[in-house]
Amino acid sequence: MRVRIFGLRLIAAALSAAWTLTAALVLLVYRPGGPFDVQVGLAAGLPILVALAGLVWPPVARGDRAFAGLVWAGLGSLLLLTPSIGGIVTQLLARGPQTLLPSPEAAYPWLLALLGTGLFSGLGVARRRLGDAALRRRRLVLGGTLAAVSTIVAGGIFASVAIANELALRDRPAPASRYGPTSPALEPPTCDVPPRMAAEARVELLLTGTVDRRPIGNVDLRGLRSGEDFRWLAYVATDRQLGQHGAARLGDTTWRLDPQRGWELVPPIEVAGAGLDVQVLRVALEAGSREAAEDHGLAFFEGARARHCRVAVDGRAFREAFPQVEWLAGTSDLGRWRGELDYWVFADGAVGRLSGSVSGDAASIGERGLQGTLRATMIATERDRDHVVVRPTS
Template identity: 45%
Template sequence: MHLRLFELRLLAALLFALWAIAALAIVVGYHPGGPADLLVRASAVLPALIAAVALVWPPFARGPRGAALTGWLAVGSALVLAPSIGELLRSIAAGGRQTLLPSPETIYATLVALFTTCLFVGLGLAREMLGQTALRRHRLLLGTIIALALTSVVAAAFGGATLANEVAFRDREPAASAWGPSDPTLEPPPCDGDLRPGPFAIVDVVASGDVDGERLGSVVLDGRRNGRNEEWQAQFATVWRSGEESYARVGDDGWTRDRDGPWSPVADGSVTDLETLDRAVVLEALAPKERVAAEDRGLELIGGARARHCRTAIGGPTALRAFPQLRWLIGRGPLDTTPELGSWRGEVDWWVFGDGQLGMATVTVSGQPGGWPVTGLQATLRARLTALDRDAPQAVGPPGP
């Protein structure tokens, strides 16, 4: 009996720890600036407090079947909750993003985890209230009622505060944002709806890679675009080579240079259809046929502008065409169009704003490295691109002598 109680308290501690991590992430990272921010953060602590009750009154069941079902109830709750916490932590770690209304999938998973946690706690409370000799069905009925009541209270408190913030944002006087339209009543298009690059953009790209945790290198690129004309400067340090490279394209003509060397023209016609910045992401990775089965991750507030977060699968060759900066990490250059990484797979996330334009995208692809200086079983490449000030014309012209 004492061993079983100890096991149940360990499971209760696991649930408490997971909900506490989620609460801490929201308390520290959720600050979109709405009037109900404090209420959202306060209500986020409630599931952790509820889970802590099971540390005092664990749902002890005498029979082996009841004990197994109670244990699996807690395990199932943890398995559903952990991925949601991981997504929450990744969102906060990315910076600048504040979820307003999560996707229906996220809401459903969170409610399932919350109800199963409350049921685990409710069964323990029912045993304490009715006594050890009460009939099992009576304890189960009371435990279920308690679970429904606790779930309703937490969902109403957290959901109500979040909706209050959403309404407040809609009523707020919009401020200008470099990310996109800040009108809170402007709804971003769906993931499979209208999506296009802005007419102009200031583009930043950060890319990195590793093989079984050992770094391949990193790339940092700053650029600008005016229509199809574009220019950028990049710094890269990889296991193959390190350096700086600049590129400019005006019309069908392109030029490159290394560090402070002279500009050299690119071979005639080789850059006519080559995109290297945000247009590449839209045209190569996010064409309409690629977004048919896209996953809607919900609405987020980024730099004061509402955006819809979407996700879909992507293959290695498409990732290289959409994010050519990744080619530095495999020993190539961004203007090299040789197909690579044919068996690699991954995901691309993007954020479409109220103007139907791409403002941010991230990609992660993994596969087996072959013939690289760093050996291992699995390599991972990742990149993050932002396209800001898409309504401000950018001066892009042929490079000077």
């Protein structure tokens, strides 16, 4: 019995640590500029109290089946929390969407994790309250009631404060944002509406590759686009390439930047598909993909409201949308790779941010390992400004 109690305390300690990490991230990093930023972080700490109750009074079961059920209640909550924490780390540290509850789809893993934590701790409190001699049914009823109450109270307080903070942000007049319009009266279009092609854009693209979580390189690209004209520079550091690459187009004249030869005139076919955000919209967000797009609610980027959409994408479409992937994966076939592409449509109807990845067999890109992953993050800002594409010089 002591071994079982020790194991259950370990699970409760892991749950407490996971909820503490979540609260610390929200309290220390979440700063969208709303009036209740600190209160949101404090409210995120309420589940810690629920988890600590299970650490002080761990649930105990004498039967093997009941013990297995308790273990899975705790481990299930941890399995839900781990990827959710990873998502919020990426979101907050990358200064991504400033809303913590964009949609029910984004909130339900947290709700299930909180309910599982409440059930795990509630059964321990019920045992402490009723004693070992109480009927199992009474302990289950009391434990389930405590789980429901703790979930409603902790989840309700956090949701109320977070939503109030986001509503205050939405209604507050925001300064101009590089992402798009900030007027609360403007509603971003739904995911089934074709995104508008912005006439101008300042584009940043980061491509990374990993094999079994081992980095194989990255591509950091910055550029401007004005209509069909564009110019960009990419700093490439991968297992295949090292140096500065680039491409440019002015009217019917096109250039390529080679690390050894510098800028040189090339036929237009050599820069086909290098048009930055234009290429992504043409390839990855064609009509067939948008018809099955998932709507993940609204998000805020530096005061600009956007609709978060998601589509499935395969490796071939990913390569065609981001041709710079060649510096990471070579010319190998990615047809069996699969992944997702998230994009955010702002109130002007244009896409201002994309983030996606595909994964597949590492051997197909000539790497030793099991699973390879290619990730892309692109932002297209200052779409309402005039950008001058400068002619490259040798």
